[in-house]
Every structure is written in C-alpha cells, then in structure tokens.
Amino acid sequence: MNDVRPAGATSRFEIRIEDKTHVGADGTRIPAIRDLVLEVQPQSMTVLMGPSGCGKTTLLRIVAGLDDRFTGKVHVPDNARIGVMFQEPRLLPWRTVRQNIQLVAEDMSNAELDRLASAVGIADMLPRYPQELSLGLARRVALARAFAPRPDLLLLDEPFVSLDERTADRLRHLLLEVWSARPTTAILVTHNPREAIMLADQLVLLAPRPTHVVAVVPITMPQGERDAAVVEEIYADLLKRHPANFATG
Structure with missing residues (x-):
C-alpha cells in the first residue's frame, strides 16, 4: 500500500519505496x-545514475504521482507544484510553442512567459x-514548460539524451542558468557520468534491478x-571509489 502525503513546504523531500513490481501481460x-x-534537500540538484532498466524512470514516475502502484511513502510539500521534463519533448503538435507552455502555467502572464522564453x-x-x-529547440521548449509553473519539485528524465554532445553541453549550461535564476528542488536522471558530475549537488548511485541506493556522493563545489x-x-x-558504477563512463 502506498502513501503520498504532504510534509510541509520547508521539509526535505523523502522517498521510501519498499517494493515496486511490474506485472507483464503474461502475469510475469x-x-x-x-x-x-x-x-532530497530543498533547492538542490540530485542526480540519479544507474544501469539501463534499473528503474530510474519508474522512480521518477512514482515521485511525480504518475504511478501509485507501489508499497512505500513519498513525502512532498503541501500543494507542491511539480514540473517534469521527459526523455522526449512531448509537445502537442497542434499547439504553438507559446500555447504548449501556457498549458501548464495558465496563471503566467505574457510578460513572464516572454522572459522565460528569452532565458532559454x-x-x-x-x-x-x-x-x-x-x-x-524542442528540448528548450520542454525545459521552459517544465519551469513555467514555478515548480517546487523539478523532475528531469534524461533530458539531453540523443543530442549531439555540443548541443547537449549547451543545454546543460542553460539548465544550470535557469535553475540558478529560479531555484527549485530538482531530481535528474542520466547515464552520462560527466553530465552527472557537472550538474549534481548530490549524486545518487543506484543498483541493478530491483534498484536501491548504493551510495550517495555529495559534490560541494559550486556547479x-x-x-x-x-x-x-x-x-x-x-x-x-565506485568502479562498478563508473567503469563504462
């Protein structure tokens, strides 16, 4: 049985998942x-690293409230706003860029939206x-959309995957610029160890499936x-220190 309940606006984000099991079409x-x-400390950047298929995206979906079929507890601030940036931009093709952003932030003024669009x-x-x-560019739009509701918690699921390294690096710096200007608690998933080191305040190393935390590595130097x-x-x-987690990086 799961429990997702408020923990107060100044509290840590606490995640305790005792068990999450997928059931296949054949019952497996x-x-x-x-x-x-x-x-997860407030207004920090936590980066999750683990092998493919270990459950990182599943973990983000649980924290986002998109999957409630688990046993455990997720504590989030009362009335928290959550912003999500998926692996794919997932923009609605029949709406303009402005309209895609406005969908998640109806109370945002045109001037505020213009400033955010300029920032990214x-x-x-x-x-x-x-x-x-x-x-x-679509990833930039997705990044703006994730920040538009001024989220208390920002979840990013491999936001720069499949991009060439030059473009990905520009977007990593862009993320840090926007995040520094609009501080929020963020959890990011990546397979790229250098990307993780560049972005993380707290680097969380995950085990193969069924995943759990292997180590939490704080990186205190400012990004x-x-x-x-x-x-x-x-x-x-x-x-x-962690050859099993970084040997393929």
Missing part, C-alpha cells in the same frame, strides 16, 4: 525497486509549431566552478 512479475530510501533562447519560436523545430578539468578530476576519483 518483474521487481523494479526494492527498499529504496532517499532524502526560444523567444523567436513562440508562434511556431513543434514540427518546425529541431530536436535541440559554476566545475570546468572540464575539474569534472575529469572528480570523475577519476569516483572511478576509483
């Missing part, structure tokens, strides 16, 4: 998560339709001070 039971406990570099794209955009050399230095250290 596939355990996804077991005995996972995680605390899509001001000129607002009257266009999603099919007119490159994948990189703005982590240049490529620093990222490589931290990566080398983590590779020594």
